[in-house]
Amino acid sequence: MALNTLEQLIQSISRLPGLGKKSATRIAYALLAGDQGDAQRLATLIHTLHDTIRRCSVCGSYTETDPCPICTDSGRDRATICVVEQPQDVASLEASHEYHGLYHVLGGVIAPIDGIGPDDLAIRPLVDRAQQDGIDEVIIATNPTVEGDTTALFVARQLEAIGVNVSRLALGLPVGGDLEYADRLTLARSFRGRTPLA
Amino acid sequence: MALNTLEQLIQSISRLPGLGKKSATRIAYALLAGDQGDAQRLATLIHTLHDTIRRCSVCGSYTETDPCPICTDSGRDRATICVVEQPQDVASLEASHEYHGLYHVLGGVIAPIDGIGPDDLAIRPLVDRAQQDGIDEVIIATNPTVEGDTTALFVARQLEAIGVNVSRLALGLPVGGDLEYADRLTLARSFRGRTPLA
Secondary structure (H helix, E strand, O other): OOHHHHHHHHHHOOOOOOOOOHHHHHHHHHHHOOOOHHHHHHHHHHHHHHOEEEEOOOOOEEOOOOOOOHHHHOOOOOEEEEEEEHHHHHHHOOOOOOOOOOOEOOOOOOOOOEEOHHHHHHHHHHHHHHOOOHHHHHEOOOOOOOOHHHHHHHHHHHOOOOEEEEEEEOOOOOOOOOHHHOOHHHHHHHHHHOOOOO | OOHHHHHHHHHHHHHOOOOOOOHHHHHHHHHHOOHHHHHHHHHHHHHHOOOOOOOOOOOOOEEOOOHHHHHHOOOOOOOEEEEEEEHHHHHHHHHOOOOOOOEEEEOOOHHHHOOEEEHOOOOOHHHHHHHHOOOOOEEEEEOOHHHHHHHHHHHHHHHOOOEEEEEOOOOOOOOOOHHHHHHHHHHHHHHOOOOOOO
């Protein structure tokens, strides 16, 4: 049976992450009941997305200009690179306003089960950058998962071989968290990484 | 500061119902990382939505043809009308495959606090339809809320005045529900509406 427009839209929306059939239906009806101009503005943004936004040829994060504003910003610390898995991680870290160096997006993690090896990630370009641009420190910010940890170790070995200092984001209790709800591994890490009180 | 395309998209998506900044960000990045063709198909569906889908001039539900397929279906029971608040309620009720009559969308409920009175809803057209089309029964399927109940009562009075039988969807325990988690009012209603076991 041919799907009508509304069913097609609901199906298309429900393929987006975090949305099931119910929420997709709710969104489709809201678009329909809402202002036509608003819907069309959203449509135009989605339609032109891939043409407007590309990957930065230096760091691999999303950008409208190549190289990206971070890579060309002379006000940033150009001797430090923070290594992340995905382009969206750059935005999360930038929101902390704590880091002022450069970034490097690996494009994933080493995951042999999914057939992703070191050569499928931007590890070689990272080592080249570190070597050519005189990088002092590389901070690895892969996710604290088995794959993220494995990837961090692998990347660290490559960088230490060329004499670059490598560090990893601290693991411990999240700010505002509750000991009662913290998992065993996080608690163990927060003991091991305890810091002296000033 | 001028927002870049990605920020505009995230802002636009986060205005949709049920989506906050975090889920909007996740969706925007998924659109970006996904297939360009998929994104553009979604964009086209959203862009043409208001031009493709209109309200049925008979029942008020959303349709691509006017009158809608339900209103023109000669196989349906044309002596029964089910009255709902919103166009999306028609799709929910159709999914039950239990009802084979016609529909009528009120377009909301009587809510004096929000300044919505009976004249703001399609109540007069419903009474006209019931009178002109020789309707036997009207089933009121407004939501079981204070406003829904008030509206149901108001509509019922208008229809009883012209000799139409009026009923209301049964209230009681949801199928698969648990007595332990049912609220007091629902339990009270399920006692009052108890049915004899065959």
